[in-house]
Amino acid sequence: MKNIYLPYLMVVKNIIQETFDVKTLQLVFKNEEEGKNFSFLPGQFCEFSVFGAGEATFCLASSPTRKEFIECSIKKIGKITNAIHELKEGDIVGLRGPYGNTFPMDLIKGKNLLFIGGGIGIAPLRSLIDYCIDNRADYKQIEIIYGARTPQDLVYTRIFDEWKKQQNVNLHITVDRIVGDWKGHVDFVPTYLKELKPSAENTVAITCGPPIMIKFVVEALVALGFPDDRIISSLEMKMKCGVGKCGRCNIGKTYVCKDGPIFSYGEIKNLMREF
Ligand code: FES
Numbered sequence: 001m002k003n004i005y006l007p008y009l010m011v012v013k014n015i016i017q018e019t020f021d022v023k024t025l026q027l028v029f030k031n032e033e034e035g036k037n038f039s040f041l042p043g044q045f046c047e048f049s050v051f052g053a054g055e056a057t058f059c060l061a062s063s064p065t066r067k068e069f070i071e072c073s074i075k076k077i078g079k080i081t082n083a084i085h086e087l088k089e090g091d092i093v094g095l096r097g098p099y100g101n102t103f104p105m106d107l108i109k110g111k112n113l114l115f116i117g118g119g120i121g122i123a124p125l126r127s128l129i130d131y132c133i134d135n136r137a138d139y140k141q142i143e144i145i146y147g148a149r150t151p152q153d154l155v156y157t158r159i160f161d162e163w164k165k166q167q168n169v170n171l172h173i174t175v176d177r178i179v180g181d182w183k184g185h186v187d188f189v190p191t192y193l194k195e196l197k198p199s200a201e202n203t204v205a206i207t208c209g210p211p212i213m214i215k216f217v218v219e220a221l222v223a224l225g226f227p228d229d230r231i232i233s234s235l236e237m238k239m240k241c242g243v244g245k246c247g248r249c250n251i252g253k254t255y256v257c258k259d260g261p262i263f264s265y266g267e268i269k270n271l272m273r274e275f
Pocket of ligand 1: 239240244245248250255256257
């Protein structure tokens with residue numbers, strides 16, 4: 001079994017500038033054999049290291065059904081993420097993982113899916129959205145509500161068209177405030193969710209975004225009649241070691257890295273008071 005502290009060496013194959021402060025790195029395994037043996041499911045995360053700068057956790061944003069690259073989308077917010085943003089194509093980085101639990105793949109099978117993402121929180125949802133698109137017969141209607149602070153903060157605009165052209169997939173985009181010549185919807189994600197009023201019938205809602213957005217999204221979903229076990233959230237706060245050792249990611253007694261990062265509302269109801 002591979003040592004959990006030993007990173008895979010990855011080559012930065014392509015770098016995509018998603019927004020002014022978010023880049024997506026497309027990574028391939030330096031050792032092809034390791035790449036063939038690497039497997040993960042949507043919802044899991046990795047420790048990503050830039051040699052000399054340090055390590056940080058990021059979700060796997062690509063779907064395991066698309067094997068050409070592993071993608072991680074990284075927002076520039078501090079020392080390590082700044083170093084990641086300085087990387088060039090061809091550079092070598094470290095990747096440990098995958099860690100954490102996965103979205104509840106059995107629960108979502110055969111259901112309508114409602115994805116609700118905010119900002120860079122769309123990244124783990126994207127892994128699952130693409131997974132569902134690639135296994136289309138296993139899922140019913142897919143609704144995606146995605147919002148960001150401004151139109152310039154929307155990530156993955158490059159793949160919106162691919163999602164929109166899928167059968168029974170609807171994409172609803174909103175921004176908190178207009179900048180430039182935005183003609184689309186303007187409102188906070190939870191308010192837009194209330195306005196759209198998606199049906200809870202045979203539907204699983206899956207959300208990820210800033211904690212305050214998750215709090216109000218969950219409230220709106222409960223009001224729409226979603227039961228606690230069909231509201232699923234990916235939490236990605238304050239993680240460092242990724243394996244339950246550093247004590248950085250706990251909310252009360254729950255460790256996001258070890259017990260999650262995917263939780264049902266039923267599981268984290270009490271913790272959400274601490275958001
Ligand atoms: S990230 Fe270290 S204990 Fe969870």
